[in-house]
Amino acid sequence: MKLDLLAIAAHPDDVELSCGGTLLQMAHSGYKTGILDLTAGEMGTRGTPEIRATEAASAAKLLRVSWRGNLGVPDSDVQPSRQHKLRLASVIRQLRPKTVILPYWEARHPDHYHASTLGYEGCFLAGLKQLPLDGDPHRPFKILYSTVYAQVRPTFVVDITPHFEQRRRAILAYSSQFRPGKGEPTRKFKKANVFLAIDRLEDQMNLLARHFGEMIGVKYGEPFLVKELMQVRDVVNMDVRSI
Numbered sequence: 220m221k222l223d224l225l226a227i228a229a230h231p232d233d234v235e236l237s238c239g240g241t242l243l244q245m246a247h248s249g250y251k252t253g254i255l256d257l258t259a260g261e262m263g264t265r266g267t268p269e270i271r272a273t274e275a276a277s278a279a280k281l282l283r284v285s286w287r288g289n290l291g292v293p294d295s296d297v298q299p300s301r302q303h304k305l306r307l308a309s310v311i312r313q314l315r316p317k318t319v320i321l322p323y324w325e326a327r328h329p330d331h332y333h334a335s336t337l338g339y340e341g342c343f344l345a346g347l348k349q350l351p352l353d354g355d356p357h358r359p360f361k362i363l364y365s366t367v368y369a370q371v372r373p374t375f376v377v378d379i380t381p382h383f384e385q386r387r388r389a390i391l392a393y394s395s396q397f398r399p400g401k402g403e404p405t406r407k408f409k410k411a412n413v414f415l416a417i418d419r420l421e422d423q424m425n426l427l428a429r430h431f432g433e434m435i436g437v438k439y440g441e442p443f444l445v446k447e448l449m450q451v452r453d454v455v456n457m458d459v460r461s462i
């Protein structure tokens with residue numbers, strides 16, 4: 220399968236929360252999109268890996284991605300090791316994405332910043348001809364870093380306004396993370412304080428998407444950073460009003 224856009228992140232639901240609207244917008248534009256989760260999220264306080272896998276599959280459908288896979292890296296131990304990089308490079312060779320979305324390279328959770336490095340280095344290795352791997356060499360043309368949780372100024376923001384509601388549904392597909400399970404008393408979870416209450420999650424989703432949307436004069440947006448400068452072909456027809 221050949222993808223136009225592949226989003227890579229550490230845990231199932233990371234992609235939904237950081238760039239789900241962008242994946243929807245690109246699928247809407249006719250591009251083939253995909254998601255690679257590095258871990259199964261087995262260290263998550265709530266839910267089991269099996270539940271998370273079912274939820275990830277439902278979310279993938281809602282985000283209209285053509286492919287979703289899991290690299291099988293142990294949760295809480297994402298490292299840019301040679302073994303993981305080669306496995307990632309092999310997936311890149313199979314999927315041949317033109318653009319890849321990675322988490323920003325600084326974060327609170329070590330899995331998130333290691334996912335950034337592992338993602339970049341795996342993409343780089345995939346292009347090396349002499350690598351002892353099956354498949355033709357392939358290196359993505361563009362790497363975008365999702366900066367929704369980073370304290371940095373993004374390079375650009377994608378307008379996700381038409382897809383905000385669908386992205387919300389995809390995030391809420393991970394219900395085991397946010398609600399007590401069947402037969403589990405709500406009180407117990409309130410006491411343990413281990414799950415992000417649904418109203419808090421909704422607030423956070425709205426606030427961040429509104430904040431970045433506001434920066435470009437639309438309702439909802441998702442921010443990204445690229446290391447290279449952006450080239451502009453037409454300075455007469457540019458988005459986002461200056462005054």
Ligand SMILES: [Zn+2]
Nearest residue numbers: 229230233331
């Ligand atoms: Zn995560």
